[in-house]
Amino acid sequence: MLAIRLHTFGPAENLTHEPVDDPSPTPGQVRIAVAAAGVHLLDTVLRKGEQGPLPQLPTLPTIPGREVAGVVESLGDGVAGLWLGKRVVAHLGFAPGGYAELAVVDVDRVHEIPANLDFAQAVAMIGTGRTAMGIVQFSELGADSVAVVPAAAGGLGTLLVQYAKHAGATVIGLAGGPEKVALVRANGADLAVDYTDPEWPGKVRAWLGGRHATVVFDGVGGTVARDAVGLLDGSPTGQHLVFGWSSGQPYTLEGVSEQVLGPVMTRKAGGPSPIRTLELRALAEAAEGRLTPTVQRFPLTEAANAHQALENRKTTGKVVLEP
Incomplete structure (x- = not known):
């Protein structure tokens, strides 16, 4: 395979x-074409x-790569x-191997793809979508809510905007540059x-x-987060939910900010398999049409260009490689 x-x-x-050798599924695994x-942004961090x-x-x-979708073409003992021939999506966990024509994964990590999702959309929901589901657990959104979403043109931001709108909230989406701002507006943000x-x-106020x-x-994080948190002034129950700092500088304010990183999300989800619970929720939201992931596609051969574009904030939605 390549x-x-x-x-x-x-x-x-x-x-x-x-070219590399084809991977072989071990007992309990499937091989996906x-x-x-x-x-993921984490892929660029690991690459460095x-x-x-x-x-x-x-x-x-x-x-590299820990999120794949395709068709099961070989089974382990x-x-x-x-499972043979099914359209599936899976998060590979800590084991990479996704940027390839073939990938192997434990069958208990695999989900069948809903009929109305294509492969790229399914990939967006299995990783970025499950993160969105993990984050929104920490806020009760409704008609009285005013949600601010920095990086609202990104893969995660687009889903958070859609989720908050569906919950009845007023949504303010932040993005860098007029083209991204237009995409955020088209995605349903009120502002x-x-x-x-x-x-x-000042314009938002x-x-x-x-x-x-x-x-x-x-x-x-950084100055964007600082200014966004300033918009909470006067809210008796204002929340600053921190799940990363792509700027390289986290911003937190005592009494307001709460870090809801991966382990915190999974503890909140609960159950015997909390990560799988979040994945199932994400796929269900997409299958029902409440969330529609935005995808930016690159050929597999252009993985380096995809990394550069992501690092330079030149992408919108979820970045996906297609062999």
Whole structure:
């Protein structure tokens, strides 16, 4: 098969497209003919040799990528034959291997794809969608809510905007540049704002006309988060939910900010398999049409370009590679 491999940690140019041996499913695994592989910001962090939230760096050479969708084309021992030929999506967990024509995964991680989703949309929901479901657990959204979503044109931001709107909230989406602002507006935000404009907080306050924000969904940090949290002033129950800091600088305010990173999300979800619970919720939201992921597609051969675009904030929606 052909795959993207990383032999040396470093810049995106270190990702190479090359032939490698086909993986074989071990007992309890399936092999998927990959039709779409998700690209996550964490992939770019690992590529540079930074550990991020994972317990360790991958062993080199490695095939990056932990989100795949495609068709099951081979079964390991002990796997029920009904899986053969099914359209499926899976998060590979800590084991990479997604940027390839074939990938293997334990069958208990696999979900059948709802009929109305394509492979790229399913990939968006299995990783980014489950994160969105993990985050919204911490806020009760309704008609009285005013939700602020920084990075609202990104894969996660687009889903948070849609979820909050469906819950009846007034939604303010922040994005960088006029093109992204237009996408946020088209995605349903009541107000779409360019956060590169230094006057944006005042413009939002004027639009609110005396109302205040009640929740900030923050995966950005830095000055954007600081200014967004300022919109909570006057809210007796204002929430700043922190799930990342793509700017490189987390921002928190005592008594207001709450970190809802991965382990916190899964504890909140509960049950015997909380991650799977969140994945099922995400796929159900998409199957019912309440969430529609935005996808930006790159050929597998252009994985390096996809990484560069993601790191330089040139992408919208979920970034997906297609072999």
